[in-house]
Amino acid sequence: MTEPRASVNLAHKLAQFDELWTQKKIADLNDYEVKLAKLKGEFIWHTHEDTDELFLVISGRLTIRLRDGDVVLEPGELFVVPRGVEHCPVADEETAILLLEPAGVLNTGDAGGPLTKAAEPLD
């Protein structure tokens, strides 16, 4: 059997959902997941002790607050939050991002709480 070989169009995938702060998986890369999310407002401070986390802004504007200063990302800009570095994503306007990190990493890291949500597949 030949598997279908389909590209992933980021804009088309983003058009498939409206929920904020919910990671949608769009591809696997070995044991990593490529995910999309839409953000607006302020998340919570949290840390991923065991992994770096890549943020790439597709549209909007994302501020990643860090304890030693903010990183502001415009479309076409990326930042890798190093493992163990506490951070808090904030978006004043609705912002679409691509996320990359190992499978199973939770959005709230060590902080937990009611905003914790596993990534969901997006077909």
Add this chain to the structure above:
Amino acid sequence: MTEPRASVNLAHKLAQFDELWTQKKIADLNDYEVKLAKLKGEFIWHTHEDTDELFLVISGRLTIRLRDGDVVLEPGELFVVPRGVEHCPVADEETAILLLEPAGVLNTGDAGGPLTKAAEPLD
């Protein structure tokens, strides 16, 4: 000491080099590397036996030839070539891509030959 926390602007990084078929590292993510490359023409058929490889087109148009059909990527589209799948990138016009795979993966995979080149840091 506080490390500087700098975002990576893909367009600015792409403006820093002209060489074709040379992977430029722009970020680390755990033991993975985020790289940029400019492509034009046809590469060689090769396989990465031990890893998937992510291609995201930033500008231009990339055809990834596979033995069971082509995948064509426009800007904002990505594709993960699964490990063990032979592929040959082709770009009719100059095309800029973001690549993601484990550190140390060579561009020509199992094929080797004169086009083999390790990724270079881009500061």
